[in-house]
Amino acid sequence: MRYHIFKLFHIVLLLLATAPTLWASIEVDARLSHHSFPFGKAAMLTITVTGSQKAQEIKLPEIENLQFHQRGQSSQFNSINGQVSRSMTYNYLIEPLKAGDYTIAPIQVTVGSADYTTKAISFTATAPGTSSSESSSNRNQLEKLAFLRISAPGRHYPGERVPITIKAYFNTKIRTDLKSLPTFAGEGIVMPRLSNTPAQSQETVDGENYHVLSWDSTITGVKIGQHPLEFTMDTTLLLPQSGRSRSPFSGFGGSSLFDDSFFDSVFGNYRQTPLQLKSQKETLEIVTLPEEGKPEDFSGAIGQFTMQVAAHPPEVEIGEPITLKVTISGEGNFDRVDMPGFTVNSRWKTYPASSNFIEKGNDSTGNKVFEQAIVAKEASITEIPPLSFSYFDPQEHKYITNSSLPIPITIKGKAPRSLPAQPITPSPEQEEATSAKTESSSVLFLPDLAPLKLETGSFTRVIKPLFLRTWYISLFACAMILLIGLRIYREIVIKKRRNPQFDLQRQRKALLGKDMKELEKRLIENDCRSFLAGCRTAIQNQLGMLWQLQAAAISSADIAARFSEDSFLVEIFQVAERAAYAGAELSTEQMHQYSQRLKKELEELP
C-alpha cells in the first residue's frame, strides 16, 4: 500500500514539474549552418520549435534551383533554474543546383492549432573553381573526364566551304547531359547549324575509354585575315561519390557532428556538375583570290565542279520555247553557283531560270540543276550556242572554265510579223461593225435573235460526238459483224456450188456418222446379227455414194473386184453376208473392234 502511495506521489510530482511547460509559449526558429558556400556543396537548415508540443506540419517554400532533403529530427529537454523547456529540432540539407544568391522565404510551421513563421534566410552559392586552388585542381580533373577537339582548318579563300570535324569526348565511366551543341563565337566565319544527331563512336585516349560524339560540318570565311576559332559546349556531368568522402561542411568550419556518411550523398551517391567544354584554339586564315586569270563570268564558285547541258525539244516552231537544262555537279559552295548564261545575244530571248539543289551527303556535295526557257527569235538559228561556267579550284589554286558544246536544234515555220503593243487598226468595215456592235451591246438589243425555247428538252451529262456514243458504236459493230458474216457464208455457199465433190463428201460424212451411231446402238444391245447387218449397210452406203451406184445393189463380189483380198471391207462384208443366212457369234469385244476398224476404213475411202 505504501509503495503504491509513494509511486503515486512521484508521478504527481513529475506531472507538476512538467505542467508549466504545457502552458509555455511556443517559439519557432530557423537557422542555416552556412550563409556562403560553393555551388556543389550543401548547408544544413535547422528549424527549432521551442515549446512543449511538436510541429504538426512544416511547409517548406518552393525555390527554383534549390532542393531540400530531410535529415531527421531530435528533441531536447532543458531545465534552467527550475524552468523546464522542451524543443523539437527538424534538420534539412539544402542543396543549390546553380551558383547564385538565394533567399529562403519565411517557413510556415503549424503547432497545435496555430501557425508560426520563421524569418527569411539569405545565402549565397558561389561558383565552383573561382577562387581556391582546390577548385582549379578539380577543374583539371573534370577536363580529363570530358573535352572538346576540332580539326585544324588551315588556309583558304573567301567563300570556300572548309570541312571541319568537331569531337566531344566523354569518359565512359561518367554519365553526361548535353546542354547545348558545340558553338563558336567570332567574326568573319559562318557555319551551318549542327545536327542534333551526331555520329557516335568510342575511342581510347591515354589509356582511358571515351564515348565520342562527332559532327562533320563546314565553315566559311567571309573576311580576309586570320580568324581565331574555338568551340565551346555546355554539359552537366553526373559524377559518382565514394562512401565516406568529405562532407560538404568539412573545410568550412562545420561542426564535426555532421562529418559522417549520413550527409555524404545527395542523389544516392551521384552529384551533378556543370561543365563547359572548350576546344583547343585554332586559326582560320582567309586569303584573297588571285586576280590573275580570273574569268569574266566568275561568280565566286570555289570547289571542284563539272557541267552538263541539255535542251528539249530539239525541234520547235518559231516562237515555241526550248527548255535548257544545266546541271552543275561536284563539291564546293553551291550557293555561289549561278546559271551559266548566254553571251549577250540578240537572236535569243531568255527567261529567268529556276534552280534545284540535290544534296549528296552534305550541303557541299551534290548537283545543282538549272532550267531556263529560251526562245529563238529567228528561224535561221540552227544551234544553241555554248555555255560556260567558271570556278576556282582551291586544290589546283587556279581558275577553271567549263564550256559546253553547241546543241543543234531545228526551228520550223516562218517567223510571224510581230505587232506592236497597240491594238491593230481595224478596217473601215470592221470599224463600222465594231461601232455598231458597241452601240448594240450598250443598248443590249439584238432584235434578230430567235425567241427563247419554252421547254427544257432532254438532258445529257456530256456533250459527245455521235460516233462516241454507246448505241452508235454497238450498231456499227453489229453491222460490221453481220456484213462480214454474210460475206463468209456466201463464200462457203459459192465454194460448195463450184465443187460438187465438196458436197458429196459432206453428205458421205454425214451418212457415215449416222451409220456408225446405229452400229453403236446395236453393239450396246449386243445383237451380233443386227450389228453385222449394220456393218454391211454402212459399207454399201459409202461405196454406193463413192461409185455412184445404188447402195443395196452392191455385193461382196463388187467389193472383192475393186479391193484387194486382204481388205478389211471385203472380210467384214463376207462375214456379214454369211451371218445374214447362217447367223454369227461375235463377242462384244470383237464387235467393238470391228466397229472401230470399219469406221477407220470407211473414213479413209477416197
Place this chain on the structure above:
Amino acid sequence: MNRGKGGMPYLLLLAFLLLPMAHQAAQAGSVVDSLFQEANLAYSNGQFEKAIRLYEQITTEKGYSANILYNLAGSYARDGQTGKAILNYERALRLAPSDSDIRGNLEHLRKEQTLFPKEQGAVEQLFSLLNMQQWALLALTSLFVAAMLSALRFRVHFSKHQTALMNTAALLVFVLGIAGTYSNQRTFRTSIVIAPEVRLLISPFAGSSSVAAIQEGRRVFPVKNYQDYIYVVDETHRKGWLKRGSIEAICR
C-alpha cells in the same frame, strides 16, 4: 389454270418499290422546270445576269440540253458577252444539229461580230454539206444497206455487173461517211475565245510579242500546251499562243 392473276402481286410490289424513285424523279424534274421558268421570266424582264445564273445552275445540276444551252446563249448575247454566247450556241448545235433557231442565231451573232471564217476549199465545202452527225449516220446506214444487199443475194440473183455496182456504191457511201465524219470531228475539239481583247502571242509568256488580235467568239483549234498557255490555230489559220483562261472548249 389462270395465269393472269399470278403475276399481279409481283407487279404491285414492283410498282410499290419504284414509286418513291418515280416520285423523287418527278420532284427533281419539277424543280428544274421551275428554275427554267424563273430563268425565262428573268430573261423576259431584261434581267440577263439572273437568267444566266439560273440557266447555269440547271446545267450544273441536271446536265446539258439543247434548249437550255440555247436560252443561256441568248442571255449571254443580250448581256454583251459574245464569246460565251457563241460558245453555248455551238454547244446547243452539237446536241441538236438540225435546229434552225440555234443555227440561225449563231450565224447571226457571228455575222454581227464580223467573225467570218476563211474561205473553204472544194473538199471542205463538200464535207460541210452535212454536219458530222449526219456523215456518221450515213456511214452506219451504208453498212446496214450493204449487209441487207448481201443477204438479199441469197434469194435474188444479181448479175456480176449489178453486184459490182451495188458494192461500189455502198463502199463509196461508207468511205464518204467516214471521211466526212473525220473531217468534221475537228469541230468537237474546237474552243471558243471567251475573253475580250485577247492577243495571239509568239511565245507562251506574259509580255511576249503579239502576232495578232483575236476576237471574242472566234473558233480556235488547240494544238499543244505549255504551262498556262495553249498553242492554237484559229479558223482563219492564224497561229499563236493564248492564255488558258481566255478560251473554253465547246465539248465537255
